[in-house]
Amino acid sequence: MRIRDFLHCGQENAVSLRHLEKVLGVPGRAIRRQIERERRAGTLIISDNAHGYYLTDDPAEAQRFARSMQHRAREILRTARAIEGAAGID
Secondary structure (H helix, E strand, C coil): CCHHHHCCECHHHCECHHHHHHHHCCCHHHHHHHHHHHHHCCCCEEEECCCEEEECCCHHHHHHHHHHHHHHHHHHHHHHHHHHHHHCCC
8 A cells, every 4th residue: 555646746635634544444543654654765745734645746845844843853852851851760
């Protein structure tokens, strides 16, 4: 199964996770794992909370998405460190 085969280029053609679940008959968690595998293999699958998943061939759009993911990763790390500090395990 390749998720990219069910996606189209452009935010206006985005597909929601729910739609992919219905079409593929696969739970969302499995779809997200497959999307991660495809991204790591070089497929430019972009997502946003408002529209869903779509492909891009625009380097600037890919860079915006990568920066957004980097910001999220930093925020998650900050939260993890705060939890460790509060628990006295830093």
